[in-house]
Amino acid sequence: MIDTTTTTPVLRVQDLTVRYGNIVAVHSANLEVRRGERVAVVGESGSGKTSLANAIAGFLDPLAGEVDAATLELDGVPLSRSGEQERIPRRTPGLSMVFQDAMSSLDPVWSIGSQLIAVLRETEKVGKKQATQDALQWLREVGITDPERVMGAKPHELSGGMRQRVMMAIALSSKPSLLIADEPTSALDASLAVGAMQLMVDLAERVGTAVLIITHDIELCRRFTDFVVVMYHGEIVEQLRSSELDNATxxxxxxxxxxxxxxxxxxxxxxxxxxxxxxxxxxxxx
Structure with missing residues (x-):
């Protein structure tokens, strides 16, 4: 078991502010996620959770929102791109993201296999044959029992639960340092949500990935995460261990x-x- 009190942070965020015009969505946020940790960010809708996640992941269009931070680092490498007018989404090595709506996150034209193989060839630098074998194995890893059929399917041909599993396979196949999961179970019913969360944290632990989960579900936080970060009106108002939630002040x-x-x-x-x-x-x- 990793001693998260002494390991170097995978993610370091200091004084992060996100603005949309005159609206401040996130104000002076400070956050650290260490290797092996599972951290949940909770709060009601509009509290700034997703804006925080998108700012870290680089999914905020500079023309729509402004991100300022004293420190924004992944594995010690600065992520801050202040003033740049890059197109989004942009790929950040070592970081993957799972969104709440897998249907709109997957390319509707490409087959599942094509999308997964493209990620594996880019990140693992392997040939198409090896990437195909690895893609089949990753689909098995996320609990898909007929990976050959799913490889040839388009996203609309799969159920919501299957699409979410495919997104997990794509996100974790690059073995990132940090996985950001934005409401990963909101489109699933209660029984599927528990299974999907268990699968995600188990696979993340296996590949050594820290997890930052954006969620409304307090009980899932208590069960599957190490720390909880509470946001209210754009500010982080409390951080505590998930096991100590009942002692929140x-x-x-x-x-x-x-x-x-x-x-x-x-x-x-x-x-x-x-x-x-x-x-x-x-x-x-x-």
């Missing part, structure tokens, strides 16, 4: 936890919401 984190459905809350006429939790906290303070 920030009111917003406490509110998120209170909104998670439980057997106890099933007896209530109305489930708690962030607004109701805030109101209750204010009443108790008064």
């Amino acid at each position: 920030h009111p917003y984190t406490r509110g998120l936890l209170a909104c998670v459905p439980t057997l106890r809350s099933a007896r209530l006429d109305q489930l708690p919401t962030l607004e109701s939790v805030r109101a209750e906290a204010e009443e108790q303070a008064a």
Whole structure:
């Protein structure tokens, strides 16, 4: 087991700010992810989670958004591209990303095999024959039992769960230092979500990849990650171990936890919401 307290950070982010015109989506974010760690970024919609992930991955168009950071490094190499007007998406060696909508992330014209082989030939520098064999093996690794058929299929011919598995194979086949997964289970039902998350973290551990997960699902964070980063109105307001979530001190984190459905809350006429939790906290303070 890797000692994450002493290893050099795979990802270092200091004072990262993302602006869309006059709107500040992320304000002075500080974050580190070490080798072997699984870190979740949580918060309600609009809290800045995806903007943070896209800024790190290089998926923000300079014409649409502005990224400033004192430090933005992957494996000690600066990622900051301030002032550059490059086309996106741009490839960053050592970094892969899985999006929540696998259908729109995969090329609808190319077969699954063609897309996976293209990644393997670029990253592994192998011939087409070896890349084809490796592609079949990666499809098996993500639990696809008929890889030959899937290799020849187009994305629309596969189920949502199968497409998500293909995206994991493509993302992890390059054996990146860091995998960013943006809501990787939001399009899946509860049982498939647990299986997909387990598969992703197991494969990432096998190839030595750190994982940064953007999610709404507090319980999946508790079960599959080491640390939780909480965002609220564009700011990181709390960072703590996933196993210590119940000891969170920030009111917003406490509110998120209170909104998670439980057997106890099933007896209530109305489930708690962030607004109701805030109101209750204010009443108790008064």
